[in-house]
Amino acid sequence: MSKIIGIDLGTTNSCVGIIEDGKLTIIPNDENFRTTPSVVAFTKDNTILVGNQAKRQQVMNPENTVFSIKRFMGRKFNDKTVENDIKLVPYKLVPADNGDVRIQVAGRIFSPPEISAMILMKLKKDAEAYLNEKIDKAVITVPAYFNDSQRQATKDAGKIAGLEVVRIINEPTAAALASGFDSKTKMRIAIYDLGGGTFDISILELGQGIFQVKSTSGNTHLGGDDFDQAIIDYLIREFLNKEGIDLRTDRVALQRLKEAAEKAKINLSELESVEITLPFIAVTKEGPKHLKTILTREKLEELTKHLAEATAEPCEKALNYAGLRPQDIDEVVLVGGQTKMPLVREVVKKIFKKEPYLGVNPDEAVAAGAAFQASVLKGDIRDILLLDVTAFSLGIKTEGGLFSKIIEKNSSIPIRKSEIYTTTKDDQSFVRIEVYQGEKPMAADNKLIGTFDLVGIPKAKKGEPKIEVMFDIDANGIIRVSAKDLMTQKEQAIKITPDSGLSGSEIDRMTSEMGTDFAQKILRGQKESARQEYKAVMPVDDSMSEGGALGETQKEIKEETQDKKKKSIFDIFKRKED
Amino acid sequence: MPKKLNYYELLEIYPAATQEEIDNAFRLALYKYHPDHNPDRPDWAHERTAEVVEAYKILSDPIKRKIYNFLIFASLKENVEERKFSIFQVGEKKKFEEALKDFKEGVELYDTNKANALLKFQQSYATYKMHETIYNMGVIYAVTNKLQDALRAFKEAEKLQPENQHYKRVIEKLAELMRDIDRVKKSST
Numbered sequence: 045m046s047k048i049i050g051i052d053l054g055t056t057n058s059c060v061g062i063i064e065d066g067k068l069t070i071i072p073n074d075e076n077f078r079t080t081p082s083v084v085a086f087t088k089d090n091t092i093l094v095g096n097q098a099k100r101q102q103v104m105n106p107e108n109t110v111f112s113i114k115r116f117m118g119r120k121f122n123d124k125t126v127e128n129d130i131k132l133v134p135y136k137l138v139p140a141d142n143g144d145v146r147i148q149v150a151g152r153i154f155s156p157p158e159i160s161a162m163i164l165m166k167l168k169k170d171a172e173a174y175l176n177e178k179i180d181k182a183v184i185t186v187p188a189y190f191n192d193s194q195r196q197a198t199k200d201a202g203k204i205a206g207l208e209v210v211r212i213i214n215e216p217t218a219a220a221l222a223s224g225f226d227s228k229t230k231m232r233i234a235i236y237d238l239g240g241g242t243f244d245i246s247i248l249e250l251g252q253g254i255f256q257v258k259s260t261s262g263n264t265h266l267g268g269d270d271f272d273q274a275i276i277d278y279l280i281r282e283f284l285n286k287e288g289i290d291l292r293t294d295r296v297a298l299q300r301l302k303e304a305a306e307k308a309k310i311n312l313s314e315l316e317s318v319e320i321t322l323p324f325i326a327v328t329k330e331g332p333k334h335l336k337t338i339l340t341r342e343k344l345e346e347l348t349k350h351l352a353e354a355t356a357e358p359c360e361k362a363l364n365y366a367g368l369r370p371q372d373i374d375e376v377v378l379v380g381g382q383t384k385m386p387l388v389r390e391v392v393k394k395i396f397k398k399e400p401y402l403g404v405n406p407d408e409a410v411a412a413g414a415a416f417q418a419s420v421l422k423g424d425i426r427d428i429l430l431l432d433v434t435a436f437s438l439g440i441k442t443e444g445g446l447f448s449k450i451i452e453k454n455s456s457i458p459i460r461k462s463e464i465y466t467t468t469k470d471d472q473s474f475v476r477i478e479v480y481q482g483e484k485p486m487a488a489d490n491k492l493i494g495t496f497d498l499v500g501i502p503k504a505k506k507g508e509p510k511i512e513v514m515f516d517i518d519a520n521g522i523i524r525v526s527a528k529d530l531m532t533q534k535e536q537a538i539k540i541t542p543d544s545g546l547s548g549s550e551i552d553r554m555t556s557e558m559g560t561d562f563a564q565k566i567l568r569g570q571k572e573s574a575r576q577e578y579k580a581v582m583p584v585d586d587s588m589s590e591g592g593a594l595g596e597t598q599k600e601i602k603e604e605t606q607d608k609k610k611k612s613i614f615d616i617f618k619r620k621e622d
Numbered sequence: 623m624p625k626k627l628n629y630y631e632l633l634e635i636y637p638a639a640t641q642e643e644i645d646n647a648f649r650l651a652l653y654k655y656h657p658d659h660n661p662d663r664p665d666w667a668h669e670r671t672a673e674v675v676e677a678y679k680i681l682s683d684p685i686k687r688k689i690y691n692f693l694i695f696a697s698l699k700e701n702v703e704e705r706k707f708s709i710f711q712v713g714e715k716k717k718f719e720e721a722l723k724d725f726k727e728g729v730e731l732y733d734t735n736k737a738n739a740l741l742k743f744q745q746s747y748a749t750y751k752m753h754e755t756i757y758n759m760g761v762i763y764a765v766t767n768k769l770q771d772a773l774r775a776f777k778e779a780e781k782l783q784p785e786n787q788h789y790k791r792v793i794e795k796l797a798e799l800m801r802d803i804d805r806v807k808k809s810s811t
Contacts, residue, residue, distance in 0.1 A: 211658075252649050420658050429652055429659075431675070456679070458657065460672040464734035510734060518668060519657050530734065 048181040048210060048422050049171050050414025052218070053160060053198065055114040055241030055267060057381070058082050059408055060167050061415030062175070063424065068222075068415055070408050073170045079407055080170070082240075084162045085109040086150035092565040094166035106134035106299045108150050112269060113159040115241050116145040117201075118194035118544060125265045132273060134295040144544050155546060158554055160201035165558065165566055168207060182207045183418040185410050187242040188214035189262035189435050191481050192493050192523045193544045199522070200546050204554045210421050212520040215239070216246035217432050218413025219379040220255055223404050228252060231374040234362070236392055236400070237410075238355060239380035241267040245359045247366040247373070256431040259365035259454045261358035266351065268309075268382040274347045275305035279320065279335065287333050289326045297325050301335075312341045313384045345387045352391045359395045365454045375401045379409050431456055434517050441478040441487035450515050453483065457521060462514045464530070471503045477513060479525060494542040496525050501536070511536050628694060629677035637691065641682060648678040685803055689764070692799050696776075696792045698761050699754045700729050714750075721750035728758065736762050753782035757789065769800055 049071070052059040057079040060071040073080045075096050085098035086108040093101065102109045112133065119126050121139035130137050136148040140155070147154045164182075172179050184207075186198050195212050202209035216235035225233060230251040237244040244262040248255055279301055280291050291297045304320050311318045322335040363370065376396045382388060383406050392400045405412075419425045434457050439449040450461050465475050475498040482490025501509050510530040517523055527536035546554070630637050633647040651674045653659060660667035680686045702722055707715040728742030740762045747755045760775030773796050780789040 251645070254649050254652060421661065423661075426659075429649075429656055431652065431656075456675040458668045458671050459675060460669060512734065516668065516672070 045422055046181060047175065047177060047179060048183060048418035049168075049179055050183045050185075050218075050411055050416070050418045051164065051167055052185050052215070052408075052411035052414060053114070053163065053201075054079075054082055054239055054410075055112050055269065056082055057240065057407065058163055058167055059411035060171050061408070061411040062171070063415045063419040066424075068412055070411060071171050071174045073167075074173065080163075080167060081111075082113065082163050083109060083111045084113070084159050090565065092162060092562060094162055094566055103296060103299045103303065106295045108135065110135050110147055110149060110154075110159050112241060113147070113156050113163075115265070115269075116147070116156040117160065118156075118191065118197035119145050120544060121145050134299060142544060155550075155554070157197050157201040157204055157546060158558070160198070161204035161554070161558055162562065162566060164201055164205035164207060165563065168205060169566075180206065180208055181210050181418075183211045183213060183414045183421065184209050185213055185215045185218045185414050186521075187237075187239075187262065187264060188216055188244045188246055188257075188260040188432075189242065189264045190214075190521070191436055191491055192521070193491070193542075194264075195520060195522050196542075196545050199520070200551055203551055204558050206555065206559055211417060212522070213414060213417050213430065214244070214246065214257075214260070214432055214521070215410045215413075216244045216260065216379065217248070217255065217257055217430055218411075218417065219377060219404065219409040220246070220248050220250075220413065221416040221428065221430065222409045222412035223375075223377050223401075225250060225375065232258075232368065232372060234359070234373045234376045234396060235379060236355070236359070236376055236383065237262075237379040238382040238388060239267050240382070241265070241269050243267060243355055243358065245355070245362045247362050247368065253427045254429050254431060256456070257433045258368075259362045260433055260435050261362040261365070262435070263354065263358060266354055267380070268306075270351050271309055271348045271382060271385070272302060272305045274351065275309060275339070275344065276301045278343075278347050279305065279337070282337060283325070283335055287326070287328075289328065289333060291326065294326065297322075300325065308339050309344065309385070312339065312344050313386060316341050341386075348385075348387065352385070352388050355388075355391060356395050370396045370398075373398075377401050377404055377409075379404065379406050381407055430519075432519070432521070433457060434459070434521060436481040436491075437483055438479065438481055438493075438515060438517065438523060439487075439490075441480060445487050447480055447482070447485055447487040447490055451517060455517075457517045458519050460514055460516045462512050465498065465511045465513055465527075466507050467501065467504070467509050468506055470506050472506065473501050473503070474499045475501065475511065477525070479515070479523065481523075492543040493523055494525075494540055496527075497539040497541075498527055499537050499539050501529075502532075627673075629681055629690065632673055632677050633681070637694075639681075644678070644681050648674065648682075651678075685806055688799050688802055689767070689769075692795055693761070693764060695795060696761055696764060698729065698732055699758055702752055702754045705752075717750040718752075721746040721752060721755070724749065725752065725755055725758075728755075732758075732762070736766060751782065753779040753786070753789075756782070757792075760792075764796070769796065769803070772796060773800070 047062065050061045059079045062069055062071060070078050072078055073095060077096060080095040081099040083098040085093040085101055085105060087093060098109060115129055120143045126145055138146050138148050140146045145156060147159060168179055182202060184198055184202055186195055198212060199209045216237045219235050219237060220233060225231065233248050235246045242264050243266040246260040247258045249258055284290055300322055304322055308318045308320050317338055317340040320337050320339055324332045325335045326333040373396055376392055376398065378400045389400055417430060420428055433454045435453060437449045437453040438451040439447050442448040450463060451459055467475060477496040479493045479496060480487050480490040481493055484490050498511055511527050512530050513525065513527045515525055527538050529536045633651055635643055635647045655667055655670035655674055657664050657667040657671060680690050702725060705718055724742045724746035728739045728746060731739035731742060740759060743755050743759045756775050757779040760772045763772035763775055776789060776793050776796060780793060
């Protein structure tokens with residue numbers, strides 16, 4: 045059987061892992077970094093850059109550089125969160141015919157799965173180069189709080205990139221697999237996963253190799269990006285007060301602010317204060333203006349306290365659903381880059397009344413878990429099994445527009461529930477079923493998954509036909525609806541109209557386009573040209589980069605954290621081998 | 623259609639199994655049926671795993687397990703005893719036949735739609751009072767967790783046929799079950 049890689053397709057960064065001969069490897073990209081920025085750029089010379097190269101030229105090319113695409117996966121253009129995000133990204137969003145989000149960039153329209161596919165393509169190529177072998181299968185992770193449309197979109201992205209997505213698994217569950225806890229003894233762990241764009245909390249029970257998720261909760265729109273935005277907003281406010289210039293309308297300035305904000309945030313996890321210097325941030329009649337300010341950890345915590353504390357409610361909900369108290373949890377595992385922030389760790393400590401467990405690498409644990417699951421599916425690991433839950437209730441619209449639940453949230457998956465339907469008129473030949481996901485009492489307030497029409501029902505008096513409709517949620521968390529005529533025991537024909545997503549033919553077209561045209565563009569001009577662009581960008585960049593005022597300290601910190609990383613990955617091996 | 627295995631049969635345990643035995647059986651069944659371990663027959667694995675998960679959910683909850691055990695004991699009556707009518711009871715006989723029709727429809731609906739089955743039984747009982755009908759209503763009440771209503775229905779059935787030993791035992795067991803549930807509820811508050 046061919047190799048299966050595990051991919052953490054993150055909002056800001058992605059990571060790839062594989063298990064070979066029982067050993068975990070995090071696969072470095074073509075520039076030897078263990079994570080790859082989830083950024084795709086379309087350059088003037090018709091090249092597509094992905095990863096570090098795309099990120100480096102972001103400041104110069106903001107309109108044609110797509111980041112945080114995960115926020116738009118499986119979403120509608122009129123979605124509230126999209127309405128908000130549209131103001132924060134410099135690239136252009138437009139609605140598709142079915143209301144889904146589309147990206148307009150480099151004179152073309154792309155679906156979010158296509159952009160994600162470009163990232164996946166790059167990860168796949170790097171893995172192939174590293175492993176010296178063709179890769180066509182992957183396990184991809186998604187936030188536990190991803191709904192059916194978002195999961196489907198992720199699966200589509202894999203397909204477009206030429207990858208068979210053998211399993212979609214939840215990020216916190218993947219992290220639990222990689223936590224290295226001895227699953228033989230019974231214990232309860234909480235996975236607190238605060239990534240670039242999403243927050244997930246999952247409570248698991250471990251025992252005899254089974255990783256059983258008890259409950260999950262979260263927020264698909266709370267992550268490191270929001271922390272960055274809080275800093276950006278602060279810098280903009282300060283600059284407006286001091287210079288009377290509003291930077292919000294300048295896309296290049298915004299991009300430079302974002303980069304500086306992220307860097308400052310990361311450094312403030314280790315340092316007490318940093319200097320942010322952005323020369324030539326604005327040009328006025330009197331001449332160029334520079335942004336120069338000191339940001340302290342204290343100020344940062346003041347700016348982002350509400351964000352860190354917003355994670356408490358989902359945690360309490362998850363504990364409630366699992367029927368547990370904070371003291372019943374044996375370990376709280378931190379995952380996701382944002383959990384490196386001391387303030388976040390303080391909040392976790394307050395919620396769970398114990399010190400969080402720091403034994404896993406927050407940037408790599410999810411990819412490592414995906415790699416373990418890949419190994420299970422390949423049949424190499426036989427003594428581990430994941431049993432996840434669905435984060436949303438599934439139901440249908442009934443009379444008066446009410447939402448009638450069929451599968452409760454936090455039910456273990458795979459799950460199957462069936463309902464019997466009949467006709468209300470004589471000789472009625474079809475019955476319509478609208479399937480929704482969510483918790484609100486009115487169907488319309490929940491997320492419409494699709495419309496299912498039972499068609500070609502044989503002629504009969506009203507109430508006589510008996511059609512059993514099966515609602516399945518598979519191990520990927522993806523919904524399937526099928527139907528059976530109980531009178532004839534035959535499969536009942538069903539016409540499925542999904543509310544969102546790509547059609548089969550669209551996916552086919554994108555797949556072939558990706559395999560030929562885009563693949564060439566992505567492959568063209570890898571490393572070398574990227575390095576040149578990097579140099580071209582540098583002179584106008586801020587002093588926080590290498591060689592600047594803080595250059596040396598930063599370098600030291602970087603080396604130190606890399607050392608720590610090595611150590612904790614080593615720990616994972618060790619515990620797994622035990 | 624093959625008859626569905628009951629949860630004990632599915633997990634391959636005895637009805638008196640301890641929680642530890644149920645936990646172990648659940649894990650073994652997962653390893654056996656889970657789609658991850660059965661890549662060559664995903665649909666079969668999905669269906670079986672879904673059943674195993676449901677079985678474990680019920681059997682590892684003490685109250686749900688007790689109700690489940692009770693329901694295995696108090697299964698639905700599918701047939702009605704023959705009734706003898708004299709020539710003076712033509713009207714009664716007609717009512718009986720009408721009630722019997724609803725009774726049969728109720729039995730047919732039981733597996734697929736409990737609410738409609740209950741409606742049919744209620745209709746049947748309003749037309750002609752048969753102990754089998756009110757007993758079946760009791761079973762549906764019990765399945766849908768309305769234990770007080772169930773007890774009342776079973777007692778009604780017993781009143782109509784006092785010599786029926788099964789009814790007596792069902793009432794005894796249900797009363798015992800309700801006492802247990804009360805005890806568990808009290809101890810948890």
